[in-house]
Amino acid sequence: MVASAAVFWRIAFRNVWRQRTKSLIVGFILFLCTGLIVFGNALVDAVDAGMEKSVTQSVSGHLQVYSAEARDALSVFGDEYGSMPDIGVIPDFAALAAAVRKVENVRAIVPMGINFAMGQSGNELDRWLATLRQAVREGDPARIAERRDEVRAVCERLLQELQNTRDVAAADSAIAQDIEQARRAASPEFWAGFDADPLGSLEFLENKVAPLEAAMSELWLQFLGTDLDAFAQNFDRFEIVEGTAVPKGQRGFLMNHGFYEEAVKHRVARELDKMKKLRAEGASFESDADLRSRRDQLPTQYRRVLYQLDRKASADLTQRLRALLGTPDTALPDLLQSFLKVDDANFDARYAFFYEHVAPQLQLYAAKVGDVIPLQGYTKSGYSKSINVKVYGTFRFKGLEDSDIGKMFNLVDLVTFRDLYGMMTPERRAEVQALREQAGVKDVKREDAEAALFGEAAPAIERQVETAEIDELAGLAKVARGEANQAFDPAELERGVALNAAVVLADPTRLHETKAAIEAALKDAGLKMQVIDWQAASGMVGMLVVVARGVLWVIIFVLLIVAAVVINNSMVIATMERVKEIGTMRAIGAGRGWIRRLFLAETAMLGLVSGGLGAACAAGAVVLWGRVGLPAPNAFMQFLFGGPRLHPWFESGHLVSALVIILLFALISTLYPAALASRVSPRAAMASDG
Amino acid sequence: MLRALSLLLLLAALPLPASAQLSAEEMKALLGRIDDRQRNTGDYKALAYIEQREKNKNDVFFETVFYRRDNSEQFLILFLKPKTEAGKGYLRIEKNLWMYDPATGKWERRTERERIGGTNSRSQDFDPLYLARDFEHEYKGKEKLGQFDVHHIKLTLKPGAKAPDPIIELWIDEKTENTLKQQDFALSGRLMRTAYYPKWEKVFSESKKAEVYYPKEIRIFDEVEKENRTTVLIDKVDLRPLEPNIFTKAWLEAKSR
Known part of the structure; x- marks a missing residue:
């Protein structure tokens, strides 16, 4: 029996060797497929893990919770149009946090919200003039004199510039007028009279002279409002680069260092x-x-x-x-x-x-660490809101310094975020309703407009009135200027709204069971919330790994189909060439099953050797690159790699599955030629010329 | 839609003789007279309520005071209520548009694209229109608007002239000669906005030595975002001279601080 098996394998080996050109071609394809399965999967696994680190340790946590009534799906990096989706609100973060914290494996829950605001507008002369206006407001003669001299110097340079422009360009009346205004602003007479009428002089400089300096700019800031202490504790990649963290219980802004260097500088x-x-x-x-x-x-x-x-x-x-x-x-x-x-x-x-x-x-830097900057934006209630807030420092997400996504968000305390987000509170709604009633405004819908406004019941179009006295200033509420470093009770962070909440897990490998447990806890607490994992929360970005893995398997599948066709053709040709030999074997007692097994054994031998070699080479490459690290070619890849280099690791599971897949495909593609060979009869062999 | 406020200044109308159909000359004369009213000299102050309803947004409601000095490119909008808006203002001096928020005490230079108070209104909406000078005119016919007989006129902006919209259609009441309806079109011919002016008031102006007409109520419907609409109610108009320094930063700062 053993001797018979040995003869069987020797014959199989001899056949493979005798047809070594064909074997080499088939073997190379099998080598390539196995290598690709092992190496490709190791690479995609590493990217998956790298991206998970990038996303979970920077802004999203392992899970995200947000309103079940949200109009759009949450995507922390924005949607495909680059805008932030409308995800509704979490009206009572404290209730949500209490329910989620009860779930085992939850390390922390961090409230969040993303919004935009404008930080600065105008040109360099506007900024000089703003400092001079501030000095005038404060009434400090020394500071006024200092600022005044600087503005004057800028005006002199502006005049010189305009004159140069006139010299090189065709002179027209607009340039002549501009030069006239700049000449006045640079003249000794103008500055001699400045102290007598500083506000009038400033109006002239701000409205007539500053627009002559063309280089206007606006600084827009995207920020994530959060509990800054909880954020720093639970997002491992966060670290302060310059300045300090925002002190507990203080309003404050932290500028993303990458943004600071690329947009604020x-x-x-x-x-x-x-x-x-x-x-x-x-x-x-x-x-x-x-x-x-x-x-x-x-x-x-x-x-x-x-x-x-x-x-x-x-x-x-x-x-x-x-x-x-x-x-x-x-x-x-x-x-x-x-x-x-x-x-x-x-x-x-x-x-x-x-x-x-x-x-x-x-x-x-347009705004540097220590400065108080105004943040101005339009709130959810529809009204604009401005707040002065101090920039305490800059921060970065370690390993994502060069990635655009890592530079996407600045951070602000949640209390300031809530002010800028400006939910319509019941009090504000009541105030607006009272105002509406006072004005007597009735809503008219488009479809009814002409009938309602000009129908039979419409009043006379025209009437005579007397000029009225409007005492608008008597009732004008005085608004206190916000203090930039206003303190708040840290307990306020828990009370009130957030837009979404990041859940950080103690054991991330139990993500799916924890997600289910949180969903159950929220349902029990009667909270209409939805829970998504970090990949879904990453939106289009999160889909990249799924797409990459899909592309890899499509490539592998195509290669396997090619391999199957090549193997099948080679074996069919081999059968034709070996008719006499097969017939002889049949004549001396080899059954059809034996012939079939011989062909399958030849393919299995080839598959094992080439597949094994391919898997071993790929495993070696994975181990080597795992040690050296594959450098990220650009900022986006840095985000996908979870840092500047990707370190793939070898998984024996990939090797086993690769070999099984290769062998299966190879054997399936040999079934037809093996069946063909098994049908060769001894008589046909003797009749053939070969 | 404070755009409508600017129309208060533009549509101070004198009654015109009624007629069945307007010839080209009559039509141009009518528009010329409206242009003359736009150049009404003197100061202007109006207390107005503005309501804006937008798709997927909270309704906003303002009580504002609008100040304008004719024959200058200056205006000031001071927000009075709700109280979170009190003291905020937009000041336009020639080509400069400034926004002030007393909460920060800072003035920000804004561009012409700025949405005034977060509404659909832009700074250029406040520039006067010169209907006779800047537009080609076409009489579309005599029509009925509800119970009113109206002239329907189409205006197309002449090359080189500037206006927020290149094509306007007006429906003017035959009897009182007040504009009752206006539609604004894009260059492509797409309808952008429909505005209705169902009530007009006239007030005697000392500076003009004549009556000035203004729309008491303006209803504006966005034709692109069909659910968006704006209502402006002019509660009071005061045509007496304003303080000389009203169009300055210092004035607004002092009043709203």
Whole structure:
């Protein structure tokens, strides 16, 4: 029996070897498929885990809870249009938190809400004038004098700029008028009279002169309102970069460091930073279109430097730039434009010069740590709301520093978030209703409008009235300016609304059972909420891993089909070539089953060897890359990888499943040729020429 | 939809002789007279209630005071109620649009795209229209609007002229010569808005030495977002001179602080 088996396998091996060209082709395909299954799955598993880390440890937690009556599905990174979905509200976060905290395996529940606000608008001269207006309000003569001199210097530079524009462009009456306004603003007579009428002078400067400086900008901030302490404790990737955390019980804003560097930083500085980064990645002005475009735009931004410089800084920088550029008589605007003309040869020196001599003279960040910034937006109630809030620090999500998604959110305390979100409270609703009744406004619907307004019952169109006295200011409620560092009772964080809540689990591997337990607890508590996992909460981003795994299996399936066709054809041809041999075997007593098994054994042998080799090579590559790490080629991949490098790991399960799949496919594709071979009769073999 | 407020300034109408059909000359003369009324000299102050209903949003309701000095590009909108809005204001001086919120004590320069008070109104809605000078006119016919006989006129913006909407259709009451209905169209011909002016009041202006007409009630229906509608009720109008320094930041700051 053993001897017979040995003969069987020897014959099978001999056949594989004798047809080694065909075996090599088939074996290579099987090698490729097995390797791809092992390596591809390890890669997708690692991306899945990396993304899970990125998402769960930065903003979403393992599970998200939000209103069951939400109009849209929750997506913490926004929907496919880049806007934030309408997810309704959690009216009483305390009740929700109490129900969820009772569920075993829940480590924490963190209230959240996402919103936008505008942080700043206008141009550099507007900002100078705002500081002068503030000094005038405060009535501090020394500060007024200091600010006044700086504004005057900016006006002088503006006049010079406009005159240069007139010299190079066709003079028209608009430029002449602009120059006339700037000339007045730069004149000694205007400033001599400033103290006599500071407010009138400011109105002139703000409305006539500031618009002449064209470089307007707006700073929009996307922020996530939350319990900042709970957020810091439960999101492992969160860390403060500059400044401090917001003290407990204080209103405060934390700027995302990536956003701070890319949107809040001075435009010229961040363009230089970006160019430095691109060059460090191997790009050059000659070879890279993006870099060239940035280089060509940079000199046009010189006014953003020019109008931020005070008198002393202007004089100092003029001297330094003249020395650097070797042009002793050139004026500062031209010097700055020349300085900002960079190329591969001078870039590093210009970059260093900028940070050594120019940046210290600028307001390098539109809002910096320690500043109080106004946040202004439109609330859910439909009304606008503005709040002054202090920027305590900047933060980042570790490992996601360069990822756009990691830079998406700033953070603000939940109390400020609620104010800016501005739910329609019962009190406010009652006030609006009383106002509506006072005015006597009746709602008219579109479909009834013409009949209601101009029908038979319509009153006379016209009537005579007397001019009225309107004493609007008597009843004008006085509004206290909000203090930026207003304290609040930390217990307030639990009371009141949130839009969604992140649930952080003690053991993330029990996600699905915990999700079910939370759903049951919410139902028992009578709360109309829905619970989704981090992948669903990531929206389109979360679907990427599912799509990646799908694409991988489509590729593998196509390869397997190709392999099956090749194996089938090879074996059919082999059967034709081996008719005489098969017939002889049949003549000396080999049954049909034996022949069938021989063919299957040949394929199994080939499948095991090539599949095993493919799996081993892939496993080796996985282990190696797991140690070295696969670098993220861009910011988005950094987010998917959960950090700057992806570290895949070897799973024996993938190896076993790959081998089983390969063997199955190979054997199935041999069934037909094996059946064909088993039907060869000894007589047919003797009749054949081969 | 404070856009409607600007119409208070534009539609101070003098009665015109009634006629069955308008010839091109009569039509142009009518629009010319409306343009003349738009250039009414003197100051203007109105206490107005504004209600805006938008799809999927809470209704908003404001009590406001609107100040304007004619022959200048200045206006000021001061919000009085609800109390969360008290003291907020928009100040336009020439091409500058400023927003003030007493809660922060800061002035923000806003662009022409700004939604005034979060409504659908933009700054340019407050610029006067020059119907005779800036538009081509087409008489569409005599029609009935409810119980009223009206002239239906189509206006198309001339090349190079500026207005918020390039095509306007007006329905003007034959008897009183007040505009009862206005439709605004995009260049493509798409209907954007329908406004109704069912009540008009006239008040004597000392500066003009004549009566000024203003719509007491304005109903505006958004034709793109069909569920959105705005109602403006003018409660009182005061045509006496305003304080000289009213269109300044200092004035609003002092009043609302």
